[in-house]
Amino acid sequence: MNAPERPILGMILKGYPRISETFISNEILLLEKLGFSIHLFSMRHPRETFCHESVKQIRAAVSYLPESILAHLPSLLYHNLLLAGKRPGAYAMALKTALRRFLRTLKPATIKHLLQAGYLVRHLLPDSGVAHVHAHFAHSPTSVAMFASQLSGLPFSFTAHAKDIYTSDPRQLREKIALARFVVTCTEYNRRHLMRLCRSKITPIHRIYHGIDMDLFSIKKRERNPAQPYQVFTVARMTAKKGLPTVYRAIRHLCDQGLSIQHTLIGDGDDRERILSLIKELRLNRVARWFGTQPHHVVLEHYRQADLFVLGCEVAPNGDRDGIPNVLLESMAMGVPVVATRVSAIPELVEDEKTGLLVPPHHPKEMAQAMLRLLTEKDLRVQVISDARERVIREFDNKALIRDLAALYRKAGI
Secondary structure, three states: OOOOOOOEEEEEEOOOOOOOOHHHHHHHHHHHHOOOOEEEEEOOOOOOOOOOHHHHOOOOEEEEOOOOOOOOHHHHHHHHHHHHHHOHHHHHHHHHHHHHHHHHHOOOHHHHHHHHHHHHHHHHOOOOOEEEEEEEOOOHHHHHHHHHHHHHOOOEEEEEOOHHHHOOOHHHHHHHHHHOOOEEEOOHHHHHHHHHHHOOOOOOEEEOOOOEOOOOOOOOOOOOOOOOOEEEEEEOOOOHHHOHHHHHHHHHHHHHOOOOEEEEEEOOOOOHHHHHHHHHHOOOOOOEEEOOOOOHHHHHHHHHHOOEEEOOOOOOOOOOOOOOOHHHHHHHHOOOOEEEEOOOOHHHOOOEOOOEEEEOOOOHHHHHHHHHHHHHOHHHHHHHHHHHHHHHHHHOEHHHHHHHHHHHHHHOOO
């Protein structure tokens, strides 16, 4: 690769833009404000019809990789064959890595990732000025980044988040860590897991929280003593790890106690029909409202109207789990007290009885009791709202956290 006058950071993403990944678009925008030049390489085109305002401010160029082998086979083969002829040694090394990884899992996606990397290196990287490749998510994007590194000679790094860590084959993930310049992850829980997994201190693994934009979530809602009907709010994808059945069963318990509740869910996902059927089964049709995926300004308005935020995170059957859901940070910053579950890294943010209330996953009765306490115990509510906001300001301001990430890139020569 030709060295540019000002090195550019190449960032490989699963999709761009994605409405559910504001933490990534916020990171890109903040890095640009610190002076970094970034080129985005997305493995998928956007699937939503709208995007957050922060995305519109991003100046980075965006290039899209071929999404599938069959639809783009001629182009993929053309660029890979030319690259193999130009750099036979590098291509042989990458091919050997791909074969080794394929034999471990027998997943054809390995071949697709090699071909995408070849397309990236041969067709998109030349004259781009990219001097370092970073991938978000430890599965597919990091596979492409790893092969692109072997094919181009550029160093690579990656950020590991949640599902990508706990549903990946440990052998495959261990190899990626070993080959990377450095690894970033967003919770201490994740960092310790990756340290145990890699069995080596060669590749540094850094914990850097995502944080949130305190300017965006600094508008204080009008504080009042909650009154019935209580406004309970949840923002979550409709997937197993979010524990929405626990939330709705907890609401059923409160309704059975004679409380008037209005619950609002914003989000969508693969479990949509199952969740909507459960709402009907629990006779919560008049209690529960579902608005699907919504832009930030709509979510913000619901935060302002909410008396309580609740999330029932759990470890899904396939091992998937959350890190620290950003919606918890947003709620706490907006002065909405939180009831959540004691899962993964959530206790790194929500300290039970201090910055929120925690209950075990799959325990709707305990969740209902915690919800009732934060709705009716005034002293507890006031203390939690104050301490929670202070915690977010002190430890999760993304403008402060981005400087730690920027320091890693600068150390890598970007």
